[in-house]
Amino acid sequence: DTAVSQTPKYLVTQMGNDKSIKCEQNLGHDTMYWYKQDSKKFLKIMFSYNNKELIINETVPNRFSPKSPDKAHLNLHINSLELGDSAVYFCASSQIAGGVGNEQFFGPGTRLTVL
Amino acid sequence: AQSVAQPEDQVNVAEGNPLTVKCTYSVSGNPYLFWYVQYPNRGLQFLLKYITGDNLVKGSYGFEAEFNKSQTSFHLKKPSALVSDSALYFCAVRETGGYNKLIFGAGTRLAVHP
Numbered sequence: 001d002t003a004v005s006q007t008p009k010y011l012v013t014q015m016g017n018d019k020s021i022k023c024e025q026n027l028g029h030d031t032m033y034w035y036k037q038d039s040k041k042f043l044k045i046m047f048s049y050n051n052k053e054l055i056i057n058e059t060v061p062n063r064f065s066p067k068s069p070d071k072a073h074l075n076l077h078i079n080s081l082e083l084g085d086s087a088v089y090f091c092a093s094s095q096i097a098g099g100v101g102n103e104q105f106f107g108p109g110t111r112l113t114v115l
Numbered sequence: 116a117q118s119v120a121q122p123e124d125q126v127n128v129a130e131g132n133p134l135t136v137k138c139t140y141s142v143s144g145n146p147y148l149f150w151y152v153q154y155p156n157r158g159l160q161f162l163l164k165y166i167t168g169d170n171l172v173k174g175s176y177g178f179e180a181e182f183n184k185s186q187t188s189f190h191l192k193k194p195s196a197l198v199s200d201s202a203l204y205f206c207a208v209r210e211t212g213g214y215n216k217l218i219f220g221a222g223t224r225l226a227v228h229p
Contacts, residue, residue, distance in 0.1 A: 090158055094215050105161065106158035107158050
């Protein structure tokens with residue numbers, strides 16, 4: 001069973017379009033994250049939700065909107081896509097309650113290409 | 116502000132030789148440190164972490180890391196490298212606070228040659 005899954009794996013789209021990436025975790029964790037990995041492999045957190053509540057909101061254009069319908073799902077919607085949005089987007093999850101320093105588990109990534 | 120530095124873009128090692136991938140950190144308070152590995156076209160896989168206790172931490176695939184508080188370092192090591200260890204390695208530190216936010220280093224590409 002895949003612990004953290006993302007769909008789609010690849011996404012190719014035109015500038016100006018709106019797209020969504022979905023993430024699901026079956027680990028029972030209470031916290032989920034979205035990361036962006038750029039072409040130089042630099043990894044930076046974008047958002048985090050804990051039990052459906054937004055707890056981390058980095059400096060990200062407001063064209064990016066996360067949504068967490070329940071604690072097992074965290075979706076990322078991107079409006080008006082730009083060339084600079086091309087990257088690999090990773091979803092991750094971890095358990096915060098009941099422990100400190102728990103590691104995050106990452107999904108396989110979604111490679112977004114904006115043409 | 117918390118930060119992580121991985122001073123080497125790439126490390127080249129011959130198979131069978133020991134390897135070290137360097138990481139230094141800057142954090143207020145007690146550091147929670149992590150190593151992750153990323154194989155091509157894959158997500159990050161957790162290798163090991165230091166939270167407290169023994170300075171030598173053992174992890175997956177024969178990797179270990181040594182926490183050195185005085186040098187603010189957390190270098191990743193393996194006694195005998197395998198070609199299959201070739202990948203991108205990330206060091207990360209948990210930001211002080213309750214939200215488990217990780218700050219990642221820029222990554223070090225490990226190339227193990229036969």
